Structures are given as C-alpha cells and as structure tokens.
Amino acid sequence: MTTTDDAVAQGQEHFDALIAEDSRVEPRDWMPADYRKTLTRQVSQHAHSEIIGMQPEANWITRAPSLKRKSILMAKVQDEAGHGLYLYSAAETLGTPRSELNEQLLSGRAKYSSIFNYPARTWADMGAIGWLVDGAAICNQVPLCRASYGPYGRAMVRICKEESFHQRQGWEILYELSHGTEAQKKMAQEAVNRFYGPALQMFGPPDGDSPNSQQSMAWNIKRFSNDELRQRFVDMIVPQAEALGLSLPDPDLAWNEERGHYDYGELDWEEFMSVIKGRGPCSVQRMKRRREAHENGAWVREAAAAYAERQAMASATHQNESSTDRPRPAAQLIGATA
Numbered sequence: 001m002t003t004t005d006d007a008v009a010q011g012q013e014h015f016d017a018l019i020a021e022d023s024r025v026e027p028r029d030w031m032p033a034d035y036r037k038t039l040t041r042q043v044s045q046h047a048h049s050e051i052i053g054m055q056p057e058a059n060w061i062t063r064a065p066s067l068k069r070k071s072i073l074m075a076k077v078q079d080e081a082g083h084g085l086y087l088y089s090a091a092e093t094l095g096t097p098r099s100e101l102n103e104q105l106l107s108g109r110a111k112y113s114s115i116f117n118y119p120a121r122t123w124a125d126m127g128a129i130g131w132l133v134d135g136a137a138i139c140n141q142v143p144l145c146r147a148s149y150g151p152y153g154r155a156m157v158r159i160c161k162e163e164s165f166h167q168r169q170g171w172e173i174l175y176e177l178s179h180g181t182e183a184q185k186k187m188a189q190e191a192v193n194r195f196y197g198p199a200l201q202m203f204g205p206p207d208g209d210s211p212n213s214q215q216s217m218a219w220n221i222k223r224f225s226n227d228e229l230r231q232r233f234v235d236m237i238v239p240q241a242e243a244l245g246l247s248l249p250d251p252d253l254a255w256n257e258e259r260g261h262y263d264y265g266e267l268d269w270e271e272f273m274s275v276i277k278g279r280g281p282c283s284v285q286r287m288k289r290r291r292e293a294h295e296n297g298a299w300v301r302e303a304a305a306a307y308a309e310r311q312a313m314a315s316a317t318h319q320n321e322s323s324t325d326r327p328r329p330a331a332q333l334i335g336a337t338a
C-alpha cells in the first residue's frame, strides 16, 4: 500500500469508530467523499430553504393586522435569515465556499423545500405556515440536533429553539382567528386546508421511494425514516387541531388502536414531484425574487469586502508598529480613509 492508501485506511477506521460509538465528526476529521457530498447537499439545501422560506411571510409584514403582529412576524422572518446564515456557515466547513453554494441556488441547480413554492394568500396563512410548516420543520429537525456532523448538529440546537417559538406564534394566530368571527374562522380553516397536505410532504417521499435515507441513517445523519417522522407529526397535530376547533382535510384520518397512532390518507405524490421539479405555483416567482435580492445586495457585499480589506491593512500596520509601542491613529482602527 502507498502512504496515501495508508492515510485513507486510517482515516476510514477513525471515521467508522466515531460513527460506531455515536460520536461527532468534526471538520478536521477525515471523512468519506460521499459523506461530505451528502452533507454539503443536505445542509446547503436546508440553508436555501430557510432563505427562500422568508418570502411567503415577508410578503405579509406590511399587511399584518396590528403593530404587535407586525413585530412578531418581522422577528420570525429575521430568525429564518439567521437560520440560513448558521447553515451556510456549517456547510462551508465541509469545504465548499458560500459563494458557490449560493450560485447553485441562483442557477437553479440546487433545490430547496417544495413547501415554499406555495402562495400565502391570506393573513391566516401566517398562522398555518407557523403551526404546520414550522411544526413539521421541528419534527424533522429535533433529531438532527444529534446528527453525526458536529457543526450541523450544533446549528440545529439553536434553530430548533427558535422554531418552537415560530410554531407557537402560528398556532396562536389560528387560535385567535378560529375564536373570532365566522369569516375569520372560515379563513383559518381554509388556510389549514391548503397547507396540511404540502406540510405532510415536507418529510419527503415514502420510505420505499427514498433510497438515500438508509445510507443517511447508517451515517447517523438521519435518525428516523421519512414515514416515522411524518407519523410523529400527524400524531402531534391532531390533538392541536382539536384544541384550535379546526378540522384537518383528510377523511381517512382516524385513531388506530392497534398501532397506537393516527392513520392518514394517501398524499398527492404527483403534485409533490411536480413542485420539486420547479412547477409549483410560485416556483418562478420565488427564484426571480431571490436573484433580484442578490443583485440588489451587491453594494453591501462590496462595502463589506472593502471594509474587511481595510481592517486587514490596519491590523498589518498595527503588527508592524506594536514593536515600537506607538499609539495608532483612530482612522486605522476603524478602517476609515483620510
């Protein structure tokens, strides 16, 4: 064996031991190329979803029914931006620069969660999105706090805390509406009717049609299968819907005494595949908006780069001068020009 082969064999052995003992793999550790590739794809798609996911709700900030609702919604949308940033940082530790990940999104090569290609038609949709979409995200993401890749798992801990607030605020919007006028209750019910199916699809295709899941579970990235997570979500939302006084649009939904779970009806996987392929009701609009936002943000990136360059120059000057202990001019400290 060559020295390279030896190093790979040793790396693989170390990696296998980390997975076997359910420890964390860190950026410094050797990892199989497929593990790196799978995680880069998963974490960056997750980041893209957080960023694109800001759009349906940001669209309602100016139309929120009160100052209180407006500030809560703004905080929620800002949280999603933060989630995107943590996740891009985690993805970068796997070796692909953020500019490239962003390019994959803007060029349409990367995917993001299909749920964000649905429109938010009424104020009640803010409730349905928070309760069902963020609720499904929590079910999916809590087990990811234990994902084998350290930076991803740690990012998920904070994200999940914020997602819990998001779900709660969505539930509260729906509660107020479902206990309001007849028209408000109808609006809440219609929003739930529209988001229920797509929210259940957020867990991905049924286990039999999800070949990559097995490998992700063997690597301790994924802890439960798509169908297990979906079942957990259904079991969670049925009593919550009862507390809201709203129904879930599924005639097959029924408690199964034998299984100890709720049965639910077949989902529309044809629609799911069509949305995934970019034919969702808002797919074109979402990508157009993201590209515009990226272009409009060019001046911010240029200013940040210029500032970083000045900081680096100031720090180099400081290092040269520190031997003589001369005080630095304030302009160098803040990176300002003369």
Ligand SMILES: [Fe+2]
Residues within 6 Å of the ligand: 050, 079, 080, 083, 159, 163
């Ligand atoms: Fe989020």
Ligand SMILES: [Fe+2]
Residues within 6 Å of the ligand: 080, 134, 137, 162, 163, 166
């Ligand atoms: Fe959220």
